[in-house]
Amino acid sequence: MWQAASLGNVRPMKRFDVLIVGGGIIGSATAWYLKKHGFAGSIAIVEKDTSYQFGCTGRSAGGIRQQFSTPENIALSMFGLKLVRNLKQEFGPDADVGFREQGYLILASESGMPILEENHAVQVANGGDNVILKGNELAARFPWLVTDGLAGGCFGLSGEGWMDPYSMMSLLRKAAVAKGVEVITGEVTGILKLGNAITGISLASGEEISCGTLVNAAGAGAGALAAMAGIDLPVGPRKRFVYVFDCPAADEALHKGPLTVQPNGVWFRPEGRNFICGLSPEEHEEPTVFDWEMDHDFFDEKIWPALAERVPKFEAIKVISSWVGHYDYNALDQNAIIGRHPQVTNLIFANGFSGHGFQQGPAAGNAVAELVMHGAYRTIDLTRFCYERIGRNEPLFEKNVI
Numbered sequence: 001m002w003q004a005a006s007l008g009n010v011r012p013m014k015r016f017d018v019l020i021v022g023g024g025i026i027g028s029a030t031a032w033y034l035k036k037h038g039f040a041g042s043i044a045i046v047e048k049d050t051s052y053q054f055g056c057t058g059r060s061a062g063g064i065r066q067q068f069s070t071p072e073n074i075a076l077s078m079f080g081l082k083l084v085r086n087l088k089q090e091f092g093p094d095a096d097v098g099f100r101e102q103g104y105l106i107l108a109s110e111s112g113m114p115i116l117e118e119n120h121a122v123q124v125a126n127g128g129d130n131v132i133l134k135g136n137e138l139a140a141r142f143p144w145l146v147t148d149g150l151a152g153g154c155f156g157l158s159g160e161g162w163m164d165p166y167s168m169m170s171l172l173r174k175a176a177v178a179k180g181v182e183v184i185t186g187e188v189t190g191i192l193k194l195g196n197a198i199t200g201i202s203l204a205s206g207e208e209i210s211c212g213t214l215v216n217a218a219g220a221g222a223g224a225l226a227a228m229a230g231i232d233l234p235v236g237p238r239k240r241f242v243y244v245f246d247c248p249a250a251d252e253a254l255h256k257g258p259l260t261v262q263p264n265g266v267w268f269r270p271e272g273r274n275f276i277c278g279l280s281p282e283e284h285e286e287p288t289v290f291d292w293e294m295d296h297d298f299f300d301e302k303i304w305p306a307l308a309e310r311v312p313k314f315e316a317i318k319v320i321s322s323w324v325g326h327y328d329y330n331a332l333d334q335n336a337i338i339g340r341h342p343q344v345t346n347l348i349f350a351n352g353f354s355g356h357g358f359q360q361g362p363a364a365g366n367a368v369a370e371l372v373m374h375g376a377y378r379t380i381d382l383t384r385f386c387y388e389r390i391g392r393n394e395p396l397f398e399k400n401v402i
């Protein structure tokens, strides 16, 4: 009698074949591609913030480009581009992420030109549709740009631009949920292990959930999540500021312009009838507090002077809003870490995208799905992005981190 009553009060532990921690673009894409490719097992996403307002994805600038120095990054972004181009076939006639194919323009001074040309050669060899523009060619194509001090720029003729990151993330997650993926609201505070195998997770609520495979898709929280399993992952938050400004003098050419990156790293692009801009702080200025407080002095002192010098129409602008986001920063080499842990083999990483993970989310999710289902990559060989390079201290640097 006692036993029956007692058992009646015990809820059996939930179990999923694949448990994904984090429901941002990476976690959502992983769930979607598992389902799309016919994975028959059970899948859940565990997410602590189901408003998705603090995650990296919703705070991203939504950019997509082929202007990288690492061939894998070009391939990952091109996969994302293909999805954007086939959005309605994939998700239905109402699917729309507001893609603006206005290109990226990465500018270089004399000293930066060799590296720009080297990167351009890699991009073209890997299918990028970019051109190098010099001197008069730059001025002719972008009449709003002051070309003094510039040796040239690399411009994306097609396949580059920006879109609404929140919409893309939501499309992927809703499509996954429609095919049976469960979303569990809760913060993972512990990882359960038996020897070298992960057996499940525990939540802040005290609930425990068991799993076959655990996918770390925790964005800027990925390092903290790995630490719960006693695993070192050099991925943590880096605070970034994005400013929205109005420029009454801007003409149609400027509004139709590309995302432009100046040699000093200041970037800007049109956003509706306004513009957005930002700059990654130098290493010694990196904020050490990971809150949501905005730094307006950073705009006044570092960004606005550079904007006004390069684009005279930006001399009279007004910041009308701004937001803070936390990059999912890989301190080793600013490239993604994708793949299984070599010993804890039922743990898969998809982390450390360092500011380019929105555009790479669909491809990264597809890659993780391939690892789960086939034990190997089938679409893009991401072997060089493996976790093992951290232990070997063999960085694979991406030179174009914006």
Ligand SMILES: Cc1cc2nc3c(=O)[nH]c(=O)nc-3n(C[C@H](O)[C@H](O)[C@H](O)COP(=O)(O)OP(=O)(O)OC[C@H]3O[C@@H](n4cnc5c(N)ncnc54)[C@H](O)[C@@H]3O)c2cc1C
Binding pocket: 021, 022, 023, 024, 025, 026, 027, 046, 047, 048, 049, 052, 054, 055, 056, 057, 058, 059, 060, 061, 062, 063, 064, 186, 187, 188, 189, 217, 218, 219, 220, 221, 222, 225, 240, 241, 242, 324, 325, 326, 327, 328, 350, 351, 353, 354, 355, 356, 357, 358, 359, 360, 361
């Ligand atoms: C200002 C800014 C601009 C950017 N611009 C671009 C751009 O133009 N193009 C581009 O490609 N990329 C850009 N990025 C980078 C891009 O946003 C990220 O690389 C990408 O969104 C990472 O996706 P994610 O799913 O890994 O992370 P997230 O979207 O952060 O998702 C991770 C989720 O995990 C959850 N989580 C974390 N820990 C736990 C836990 N313990 N328990 C439960 N849930 C947990 C979080 O709540 C979060 O929702 C930008 C980023 C920022 C901040």
